[in-house]
Amino acid sequence: MSAPAPKLVLENLSMVFHTGGKEFVALEPCDLAVPTGKFISLIGPSGCGKSTLFNIIAGLQAPTTGRVLIDGQDFTGYIGQVGYMLQKDLLLPWRTVLDNVALGMEISGVPIKEARARALPLIIKYGLSGFEHQYPSSLSGGMRQRAALLRTLLVERDVVLLDEPFGALDAQTKSQMQEWLLQIFADFGRTVIFVTHDVEEAVFLSDEIHVMASRPGRIIETLPVDLPRPRDRAIVSTPRFVAMKKYCLDLLHLGEQQAAA
């Protein structure tokens, strides 16, 4: 397979904050090319610039230098070009699950009836059947995340940013959600950028992992994950998986030691 044109390219992207005459480098200039239909993860300690990076890609912050290219077109500083799921589910408590999932489409101008009609089959297919007319307060943490992710996916943007979507879930729900996400990823064929603290999660889900370090925020290593898809939970105990996980953890420790020094 010859390398196709990357879906998303970050060119020399950096972010420097000035607070009280002091410079704070949130993100050192970094380059990143994400191939179409791939699942890549960013892992790193808090303060490594992951959220800054996402905000820049989503157009919510202007970078100090650099450009964000989607399909070769410059979209730096434009909102609504990528799907972005924040850490919290951010479901609106006064909307039903169906209307929450339809929110993204509604904002992009799809009439509410059509948006609902498009959202309903997905809600039923992806594990929220029977809850479509409930309010978010009656959903469990895992279900809320499902609804939030469906809302993100239904906006029909090729690139989807997921910022620690499963960070607040318990271990069992988390592993269920990871398998659910892999299913969704296979069905929708979007290009996904996933942020997590959890190395095992990153290895289990991704095609490529970018390890980041803090102070200043930067990408220190990129490693491809060559585990075959579709992946099964059993894969986590294979030697290849374990070796990869260990390698990532070592990198993270190294980064921390450097930051402490």
Added chain:
Amino acid sequence: MNAKSSFIDSATALPDLKTTTGSITRRRLARRLPVRRIWPTWVLLSAQFGILVAFVGLWELAAATKFIDVFFWSKPSSIASTMVIFFSEGNAITDIVYTFCSTIMGFILGTTLGAVLGMSFWWSRNYALIMQPYIICLESIPKLALAPLIILVFGMGLASKVAIATALTLVVSTLTAYSGVQAVDRDQEKLFYSLGASRWQVFTKLVAPSCIPWIISILRVNIGLALTGSIVGEFVASQYGLGRTILYAGQTYEIALVWVAVLVLSALSMVMYVAVSWLERHLQKGIVR
């Protein structure tokens, strides 16, 4: 016994643990969780009723034995007969409706305008910052002190009472709606913008709905404020209304009539309060989950 000895056996590796546990046990106080039992409803109701009867009875008795001066304090029996006269003579309903109307109109106007004004501060940070000192000023002015001026401007009729009731409710509503605006989740806003939303979409789909619980929470306070505004307006200058009745009765030393009007006013206030509480509950059920 068995279980205890096995516990000690397993704890042999930690000899300190045993002695510590023992000494704590000796000092421990045996106290039960306090139980606060609620009496049956009929007991509570008869206690409530009993207090009322005792109060009215003592008042009547004190008046009969000349312990209090009936000229100043009146007495329950003459209040009751005045009540009958008040309702059998034509003016009662006019007065009640007059006060009721000015209260409701002031309540609706003040709450709506305040909500709109408070939410408008979301549109521009600069506008909000410029307006801030004026809002604080408005809040600190005792609005009731302006009542004579408002009567001069709006005249003796209903309009001036509505204006005072509006002035009282407007400021509270504005501040509450503005607090609601400020409490909108930043991340929620971020989500909307990441979906490519316009400012108008963020306002109608996020800011306005999240302010509604705040506005609902102010309804009960506002109905009381609106009533106060109407009554004070009627005190200053009016031809009708329960406030005017109270003032007139006081000036002519018809103390029983003062009490009658106060009682009717309380009943009116209670009815409106219950109605607004009902409205509040239903709105909350409908909108806030």
